[in-house]
Amino acid sequence: MPKQTFLNLPEEKRNAIVNAAIDEFAEYGFESASINRIVANSGISKGSFYQYFEDKRDVFIYLLTLLEQEKISYFKDKRPPGNNMDTFQYFRWMIKTGMEFNSAYPRITQAISRVLLVEGLYYGKLFGDYHQKALDALRMMIKGAMARGEVDPSVDVDLAVMVMDTWSNAISTYILNEGMKHKDMMKWVRSSRTQEKIDKLLYVMEYGLRKTESEFEASR
Amino acid sequence: MPKQTFLNLPEEKRNAIVNAAIDEFAEYGFESASINRIVANSGISKGSFYQYFEDKRDVFIYLLTLLEQEKISYFKDKRPPGNNMDTFQYFRWMIKTGMEFNSAYPRITQAISRVLLVEGLYYGKLFGDYHQKALDALRMMIKGAMARGEVDPSVDVDLAVMVMDTWSNAISTYILNEGMKHKDMMKWVRSSRTQEKIDKLLYVMEYGLRKTESEFEASR
DNA sequence: CTATAATGTGACCGGTCGGTCATATGACCA
DNA sequence: TGGTCATATGACCGACCGGTCACATTATAG
Numbered sequence: 001m002p003k004q005t006f007l008n009l010p011e012e013k014r015n016a017i018v019n020a021a022i023d024e025f026a027e028y029g030f031e032s033a034s035i036n037r038i039v040a041n042s043g044i045s046k047g048s049f050y051q052y053f054e055d056k057r058d059v060f061i062y063l064l065t066l067l068e069q070e071k072i073s074y075f076k077d078k079r080p081p082g083n084n085m086d087t088f089q090y091f092r093w094m095i096k097t098g099m100e101f102n103s104a105y106p107r108i109t110q111a112i113s114r115v116l117l118v119e120g121l122y123y124g125k126l127f128g129d130y131h132q133k134a135l136d137a138l139r140m141m142i143k144g145a146m147a148r149g150e151v152d153p154s155v156d157v158d159l160a161v162m163v164m165d166t167w168s169n170a171i172s173t174y175i176l177n178e179g180m181k182h183k184d185m186m187k188w189v190r191s192s193r194t195q196e197k198i199d200k201l202l203y204v205m206e207y208g209l210r211k212t213e214s215e216f217e218a219s220r
Numbered sequence: 221m222p223k224q225t226f227l228n229l230p231e232e233k234r235n236a237i238v239n240a241a242i243d244e245f246a247e248y249g250f251e252s253a254s255i256n257r258i259v260a261n262s263g264i265s266k267g268s269f270y271q272y273f274e275d276k277r278d279v280f281i282y283l284l285t286l287l288e289q290e291k292i293s294y295f296k297d298k299r300p301p302g303n304n305m306d307t308f309q310y311f312r313w314m315i316k317t318g319m320e321f322n323s324a325y326p327r328i329t330q331a332i333s334r335v336l337l338v339e340g341l342y343y344g345k346l347f348g349d350y351h352q353k354a355l356d357a358l359r360m361m362i363k364g365a366m367a368r369g370e371v372d373p374s375v376d377v378d379l380a381v382m383v384m385d386t387w388s389n390a391i392s393t394y395i396l397n398e399g400m401k402h403k404d405m406m407k408w409v410r411s412s413r414t415q416e417k418i419d420k421l422l423y424v425m426e427y428g429l430r431k432t433e434s435e436f437e438a439s440r
Numbered sequence: 441c442t443a444t445a446a447t448g449t450g451a452c453c454g455g456t457c458g459g460t461c462a463t464a465t466g467a468c469c470a
Numbered sequence: 471t472g473g474t475c476a477t478a479t480g481a482c483c484g485a486c487c488g489g490t491c492a493c494a495t496t497a498t499a500g
Contacts, residue, residue: 005477032251035458045479050459119338156420163424166390174382200376204383207427225447255488265449270489 002062006052017042017052018066021059026111030060030119030126057126060115064130067108074101087145092202095168099175099198103185110176117169138164167205171198222282226272237262237272238286241279246331250280250339250346277346280335284350287328294321307365312422315388319395319418323405330396337389358384387425391418 006014020042024033035056039046053059080093102109116127138161146153175189175198182188189195226234240262244253255276259266273279300313322329336347358381366373395409395418402408409415 008477031249034456036456046459047461047479048477051477055458159417159420159424162390162394163421166386170382170386170390197379200379201383204379228447254486256486266489267449267491268447271447276488 001065002053002058003051009052013044017044017049018063021063022108022111024111025060025063025115026107030056030115063108063112067105067112070105070108071101074104087141087148088202088206091141091164092199095171095202096195096198098168098172099189100186102172102176103179103189106176106180106185109172110180113169113172113176117173135161135165163205167201171201174201221285222273222278223271229272233264237264237269238283241283242328242331244331245280245283245335246327250276250335283328283332287325287332290325290328291321294324306370307361307368308370308422308426311361311384312419315391315422316415316418318388318392319409320406322392322396323399323409326396326400326405329392330400333389333392333396337393355381355385383425387421391421394421 006017009017017038020038023041024038028034033056035049036046038059039049053062075097078097080090082089085093116130119127139157142157142160142164146157175194178194179185179188226237229237237258240258243261244258248254253276255269256266258279259269273282295317298317300310302309305313336350339347359377362377362380362384366377395414399405399408399414
């Protein structure tokens with residue numbers, strides 16, 4: 001967590017530092033991110049940086065908490081479209097709302113997902129617990145779905161967790177990479193073409209790859 | 221490609237260098253891999269290294285070609301168990317044989333998949349074309365399957381490529397990480413428990429997550 | 441044995457890194 | 471005004487980086 005000196009800073013200065021850090025991690029990942037560059041791009045001195053944060057990990061974890069807060073408040077004023085959604089419908093809504101969030105905050109999403117999803121595999125000791133939290137939440141969701149009879153109770157829970165985790169990461173990465181090529185990313189994500197693509201991907205997760213598409217067409 | 225001086229070296233020395241490089245990339249990825257450590261661990265001087273290779277990328281690409289050769293010769297004396305396999309059966313056989321190969325050469329597999337799959341996303345200009353090759357091969361396979369009527373011809377080919385690519389990477393990573401925990405990795409991969417796990421994962425790819433398992437049991 | 445070519449070596453280069461610290465600045469209070 | 475205390479600064483530290491190069495060593499051939 002940042003030190004009090006950082007929290008005392010005027011908002012403008014804090015934002016400059018945060019933005020420089022986001023850009024740095026998004027561009028270089030965790031290990032290769034340079035505090036020297038962060039300092040240069042945010043217009044503060046190196047000594048100041050170490051008055052604000054303990055070290056590189058500290059500033060990254062601060063970005064994590066920022067993202068978490070933003071995400072919570074973003075999801076707070078959205079509500080699932082239906083009332084009697086089963087788990088797959090709910091998961092689909094969550095993924096899509098998550099995509100909208102990502103395209104609203106693409107840089108910080110990119111920075112953090114790069115470090116957590118990708119480098120987290122290897123820096124397990126630094127950030128492994130954060131990924132584990134997400135997995136636990138998924139596991140609870142699946143167990144709840146089973147209790148409500150939406151998922152076959154004989155399904156291997158660990159397997160389902162891995163599948164859903166893999167899929168949401170793959171879709172996020174895919175959409176984020178594609179979306180970066182467009183000027184108005186939010187508009188692109190909301191476009192019917194993109195939504196259809198996400199639908200297809202989630203459909204494959206739900207029903208599999210074999211002869212999917214004609215059944216997908218038929219199911220609409 | 222390595223220079224002639226490297227190819228003239230006695231096999232023992234070449235192996236020492238190759239093994240040190242494999243360990244280095246497996247441990248640190250591409251960017252953080254240190255030539256200083258490679259030369260220290262292989263018992264050659266730094267100057268010699270630059271007589272053998274152009275730079276870091278050069279030695280990594282040499283490892284790539286080594287892996288490719290090993291893989292080709294490994295697959296050469298294996299044959300698919302059946303003659304009338306459809307594409308999904310064939311894909312399943314390929315994945316499983318690939319897993320066996322990975323567990324026979326876990327270090328080099330780990331080193332290269334880490335750099336290509338993970339860092340390749342961001343070092344696109346350095347290694348992007350290698351990943352693209354694999355995608356193209358997959359695309360050809362799927363088109364062939366369509367031509368033979370095994371896959372619904374209305375399937376979105378790009379989608380199928382992405383799904384199969386994502387899956388084989390996810391399964392490889394999963395099996396490699398799990399397998400590293402066991403003494404005899406090859407034995408572990410060949411065990412019926414592990415094989416069943418791989419089957420389940422591939423079954424989900426083929427038929428989807430919804431109420432899979434009881435149908436999976438029924439399908440055996 | 442000598443001349444020449446090939447190979448091996450590690451000190452050294454300019455640069456970057458994360459992190460420290462003596463000093464300067466400036467706001468606030470007595 | 472003078473004193474105090476939080477904050478700001480960037481020169482500096484030791485370590486490591488990828489890469490170079492003048493020189494030493496060894497192998498080959500005449």
